[in-house]
Amino acid sequence: MRSMLAAAGFAMLAAQAAVAQTPLRTAVDGTFAPHAMPKLSGGIEGFNVDLAEALGKKLGRPVTVDTAQFSGLIPALQAGTYDFLVAPVTVNKERAENLLFTEGYLNSDFQFVTKKGAPLITKLEDLRGKVVAVNKGSSYDSWAREMADKIGWKVESYGTQTDAVQAVLANRAFANVAGSTVLQWAAKNNPQIQLSLLHSTGFVWAIALRKDAVALRKDLDQAIECLKADGTIAALHEKWFGVKPAAGAVSVTVDTGYGVPGMPNYDPTPHAAACRG
Missing domain, CATH: 3.40.190.10 (Periplasmic binding protein-like II)
Structure with a gap:
């Protein structure tokens, strides 16, 4: 036995x-x-x-x-x-x-970049009357156009994100808006641009x-x-x-449950993570 x-x-x-x-x-x-x-x-x-x-x-x-x-x-x-x-x-x-x-594991926020030395953007209204470059067809493109009447900026769309940044460097646009992580990486590798306003999406x-x-x-x-x-x-x-x-x-920031709070299929059960390695 x-x-x-x-x-x-x-x-x-x-x-x-x-x-x-x-x-x-x-x-x-x-x-x-x-x-x-x-x-x-x-x-x-x-x-x-x-x-x-x-x-x-x-x-x-x-x-x-x-x-x-x-x-x-x-x-x-x-x-x-x-x-x-x-x-x-x-x-x-x-x-x-x-x-x-x-x-x-990461905030999905929007960020603006400008040419190095330009005045920092502290709020969306600082861009009133200015040109904002975006990657055509992106979520940032649609968001910027939805906000155009409210903020009073002009939106110019470009075929790639690289082209949108180049528009800022060539003074065709004052700022470019895209995902925060993408632009943080771009600014890290391009000393001619600088990070400016971070806009929280809540996602x-x-x-x-x-x-x-x-x-x-x-x-x-x-x-x-x-x-x-x-x-x-x-x-x-x-x-x-x-x-x-x-x-x-x-x-x-560690959450006490499983999933994203406030979203369907979130499990609020508290737990302690068993960490290894």
Whole structure:
């Protein structure tokens, strides 16, 4: 009898070890710098690539990161191709009704850049009568146009984000508005531009999972909490964006539940993260 129990115990341990070594599958848009972008030596690098590696270490499991167009990532997740999405996914009500999300790891805010030495923008109204450059078709394009009558700025759209920044450098626009992390990275690498007003949207980026992945959501949520607590996410923020997270930013603030507060499928159950590695 004892031998049978021992054999069953060994089999269970072997099965658990096999699961621990099974890679978790995830993906990013490999053209979204500085979150994921090609390396000159081959492969990809970026904030979210490093985040995937750090999550794997906390979970004690390997993580494989594929690249694909962003438009195909959520359908591929729902089809079972991926276990979760480490690509930046903005959490909104519609998405949260159809997916599970971990707590946020970055604020999804807007930021303005201007030419080096220009007066700093302290409020949106400072841009009254000025030209704001945007990437055509982006969420920043539609937002800036929606605000045009209220603020009194003129919006000029450009084919790429690079072209929008170039418009500022060429004095065709006073400022460019885009995602905060994208512009923080741009300012870090281009001394001719400077960061200006940060505009909060109230949204965050979080890891997306299928609605049936409740256990994995809990594991990933706790791993993110551990990476916040030990300073890993803050260090990646400074490495890739060139600035430290602001006090109270979601990248350094641990939530007591699972998911994004105020969104569908948020689980408010308090817990203590079991951190490893």
